[in-house]
Amino acid sequence: MENKNRDPQKSITGAIILILIGVVFLVKRLNLIEIQNWWALFILIPAISSLSNLIQDLRRGISMTAVIAQGILGAIFPAAIAAMLLFNLSWEKFWPIFIILAGFSLLLTGFLPAGKGLESLIQTIQPWLISSGLAVILTGSLFFVQTINFFNINKFVPNWWGLPILVAAMGGVIAAYFSFKADKKTKTGINLLAALILSIPGFFAILGIQANLVFPLLIIAIGMVLIITFINQK
Secondary structure, rough: OOOOOOOOOHHHHHOOOOOOOHHHHHHHHHOOOOOOOOHHHHHHHHHHHHHHHHHHHHOOOOOOHHHHHHHHHHHHHHHHHHHHOOOOOHHHHHHHHHHHHHHHHHHHHHOOOOOOOHHHHHOOOOHHHHHHHHHHHHHHHHHHHHHOOOOOHHHOHHHOHHHHHHHHHHHHHHHHHHHHHHOOOOHHHHHHHHHHHHHHHHHHHHHHEEEHHHHHHHHHHHHHHHHHHHHHHH
16 A cells, blocks of 8 residues: 655655766766766765755745754755765865855854744844854855965955954944944943954954054053943943
């Protein structure tokens, strides 16, 4: 007797895997694209499974949650590794892609809606997660354009690593703005202070300022933030 309770999701996942295997062997036989390490297709199995789960959740009308975000990330990382192996891409040139994907995971986490548990915790640091994700994506992108010899940013900004630091620090400024609007003076001061401390090395790197000036300027900056915080509390 036919099993009517058979999970269609597993059937779809298996069918997609079979189609991919067939396509790879067909392309290999026709010599259309040079494909090596065909066994890397098996790395795609968890990616296809995660993608199938994601499609089912979206069809059921489930909004973005930590589980769905995990499903997206569970698909893109194995897919990237499999692509590197299948097309025999140089790890020496394409390793920054994984930094970009790590940044994307942070960025995606930062856009999770408010909720209970993990989502509630994420909401409190949402601006920091988004800015950190953008900073990591920028870092990976700048590495990538150099490893593939597309653009040499060192000619224009020798200490370019300061740029992602400034992007990450913007999360503190945005978080401070929302805290100030919510009349949370302590959180406003903490976020401003954290943003300031984080941004100083970035500014110094880009401007090429001597490192021995960091400490006195940092003390001045902390004092200014404390003054602003005390004034706002009155």
